[in-house]
Amino acid sequence: MAIKENLLRIRENIEKTCLLCGRDPREVKLLAVSKTFPISSILEAYEAGQRDFGESRVQEFVPKYQQLPDLSWHFIGHIQKNKLNKLLDTEVFIHSVDSLELAEKISEKALERQKVVKVLLQVNIDDDPSKFGFTSEGLLQNIEKILQLKGIAPTGLMTIGALHKDPKETRASFAKLRGLRDALSEVTKHEFPELSMGMSGDYHEAILEGATIVRVGTGVFGQR
Numbered sequence: 001m002a003i004k005e006n007l008l009r010i011r012e013n014i015e016k017t018c019l020l021c022g023r024d025p026r027e028v029k030l031l032a033v034s035k036t037f038p039i040s041s042i043l044e045a046y047e048a049g050q051r052d053f054g055e056s057r058v059q060e061f062v063p064k065y066q067q068l069p070d071l072s073w074h075f076i077g078h079i080q081k082n083k084l085n086k087l088l089d090t091e092v093f094i095h096s097v098d099s100l101e102l103a104e105k106i107s108e109k110a111l112e113r114q115k116v117v118k119v120l121l122q123v124n125i126d127d128d129p130s131k132f133g134f135t136s137e138g139l140l141q142n143i144e145k146i147l148q149l150k151g152i153a154p155t156g157l158m159t160i161g162a163l164h165k166d167p168k169e170t171r172a173s174f175a176k177l178r179g180l181r182d183a184l185s186e187v188t189k190h191e192f193p194e195l196s197m198g199m200s201g202d203y204h205e206a207i208l209e210g211a212t213i214v215r216v217g218t219g220v221f222g223q224r
């Protein structure tokens with residue numbers, strides 16, 4: 001029962017934040033990050049109206065997907081090249097395209113399967129050496145090449161916020177991602193409407209800075 005109440009509370013928080021900054025709550029998708037949690041927890045969230053779920057490890061995601069193929073699945077973890085075939089045999093929105101090489105591989109394998117995969121480009125917005133992702137400069141340099149890949153459709157950017165003590169700093173990182181998105185749109189004349197940013201501890205700040213997808217794990221399912 002806790003999952004249902006958690007979802008209600010988070011949806012309420014999202015609405016409050018949207019009201020505060022004059023956004024329409026329907027612009028913000030809640031992604032329930034179900035990694036490490038069993039199918040029974042996913043079903044409990046589904047019963048409470050949740051439809052979008054996120055997973056971060058291919059070997060955990062694929063069996064869950066096979067059991068519940070009709071949910072709206074998002075992949076949010078770093079992808080090892082040797083797991084790509086398994087991942088692309090599913091229907092999934094990939095948030096974690098973190099290099100040009102990976103973008104090329106995904107595109108190639110998508111085309112082999114005669115499909116186009118919806119993706120987000122992951123940015124290491126704070127240049128944290130422990131995180132994956134394009135640097136801002138790297139993405140600006142490679143964006144034209146990425147847009148030429150026929151097997152992927154990049155619809156926006158994703159980042160993982162740094163763990164700052166001060167929420168103002170967290171918010172500044174999210175503002176940077178939005179700024180980068182605007183710059184990319186400007187130079188490419190291509191729209192990147194989606195911003196996947198904000199987790200259990202910082203989705204409020206992310207929404208204030210324009211998040212369209214917030215990825216909440218602990219807040220929905222409890223401690224891992």
Ligand SMILES: *Cc1c(COP(=O)(O)O)cnc(C)c1O
Binds near residue numbers: 033077201215216219
């Ligand atoms: C685990 C994870 C989340 C969810 O984190 P919580 O703090 O549990 O909300 C969000 N995004 C990514 C990329 C993750 O790996």
